[in-house]
Amino acid sequence: MGRLEPRCFSDALDRQVRDAGGGSGKEAAPERAALPAAVSIRGRPGPPPRPTCCTPAAGGQEQRLAYLANVPEPRRWWVKHQAARRNWLCRRRCWLLGRGAFRAGVQDAQADAAALADALRPHLRAQDTTMRRAITVEERVPSGLVALQPAPLPEVARRFQIGLSTASVICIEVAQAIEKVLLRRTVRLGDHRQIMDGFEKLGFPNCVGAVHGIHIPVRAPKVGGEDYYNKKHGYSIVLQGATDHNGRFINIEAGFPGRNHESFIFQHSFLCQAMDAGAFVPGNPTITINGVQVPPLIIADGEYPMRKWLMKPYGGTVRCQQLKFNTALRSAHSVVERAFGRLKSRWGCLGAKLSVGEQHFATVVSACVVLHNICETSGAVLHTADESVEELRLPAMQGDFQNDINGCKKEGETVRAAIARMLDHQ
Incomplete structure (x- = not known):
């Protein structure tokens, strides 16, 4: 045939x-x-x-x-034409930061996105090859931010016309770059006098921050998953954060497994070490209230241990004077609770289970906190070259600053009683 x-x-x-x-x-x-x-x-x-x-x-x-x-074959593309991705980015770039910042100015949001891309460019720039054009920084940063809001990775890959594995890698790379470049620039104390004046208006004197902690749901790691099993019968990590009077984070501790108690995390945190050493606030200014020397204060809820510089509400049956103190403390402490609410609403990946590996839990959470501070300050930190960052950097954790627990509790109760008497006479 x-x-x-x-x-x-x-x-x-x-x-x-x-x-x-x-x-x-x-x-x-x-x-x-x-x-x-x-x-x-x-x-x-x-x-x-x-x-x-x-x-x-x-x-x-x-x-x-x-x-x-003699008939030539029609040209066949082995890489999909990606002009639609550029058009989509032009329409969506101003939305990425403006959505969380609640800002109406389109030009300002575009300036924030451009400044963020410029700050991360040295760590995200890729090289073009003879096979294909590299994904630019202006495309990597928006795709990483969309993944944190969150959007499922298949949806991110579809929107930006990239591969699924590429979208996953870009999300981690953007979070790592944000943590490395912007964490110390954004998450820091700032002007402590302005913060004290802000808390004074909220009704609590000589306060430089409010501390709180939340659980971030995660997928159970394959190895050592029992360490992340919390009291609410789920797997999580703990994010402890301290904010100023405006809800901007001044210190965070991310990555502790969910089985650890808040007081344990606080006692082993960087903030506790620095406040015990008197090095967190420059100069450690003190005031005298009813004959008691009161250092810069941090306010917390009842789960935290009492210290001379850490104030928490009275427990049990309280008198009228103690009730006024609890009311003033909880009113000022609400700023950190609202800040955590805005953080989780802006970056929805913190409310859903983190789908990244165990080694990237703290990186993704820290990146979300940095982006939260950028939104809270309307991007001011991206456009201001602050040369005092190095001077305000927290000291290294050296030595053991944990004093006798009973002595710390007694000093804290003395300071709390002095503040309660002052508030009762106002």
Whole structure:
């Protein structure tokens, strides 16, 4: 049995030859067998006409093969054309930071996105190759932010026309770059006098911050998952954060497994070490209230241990004076609770289970806190080159600053009683 000839091209060619010559391909006159300007093959427009020497005149096997050999194949793309991604980015760039910052100015939001990309450019820039164009920083940063809001990775890959594995890698790289470049620039004390004045207006004196902790749900790690099992019968990590009077984070501790208690995390945190050493607030200014020296204070809820500089509400049955103190403390402490609420609403990945690996839990959470501070300050930290960051950096954790627990509790109760008497006379 002989080799079968492809019928799709042969039949189309015979029909065109018959239409031109009024018969079969073999009977058509040579001078009337010219093909149309372009032959359609499988529904695609064909190439422009070739010289007449390559065009079959009267049909026949040799003429057909000669013509077929001179027809160029249509160009095939092995990488999908990505012009739509650029158009989508132009429409969405101003929305990425503006959504969380509740800002109406489109130009300001675009400036924030551009400043963020410029700050992360040295750590996210990729090199073009002969195979394909690299994904630019202006495309990497928005895709990473969309993944933190959160959008499922398949949705991120579809929006930005990138691969699923590429979207996953970009999300981690953006979070790592944000943590490395912007964490110390954004999450720091700032002007402590302005913070004290802000808490004074809220009703609590000589306060530089409010501390609180929340659980961030995570997927159970394959190894050591029991450490992340919390009292609410789920797997989580603990994010402890201290904020100023405006809800901007001044210190965070992220990554402790969910089984640890808040007091344990606080006693082993950087904030506790620095406040015990008197190094968190520059100069450690103190005031005198009813004959008691009161250092810069941190306010917390009842889960935290009492210290001379850490105030928490009275427990049990309280008197009128103690009730006024509890009311003032809880009113000022509400700023950190609202800050955590805004943080989780802006970056929804903190409310859902983190789908990243165990080694990236703290990185993703820290990146979300940095972006929260950028939104709270309307992007001011991105446009201001503050050279005092190094001076306000927290000291290294050296030595053991944990004093006797009973002594710390007694000093804290003395300071709390002095503040309660002052508030009672106001």
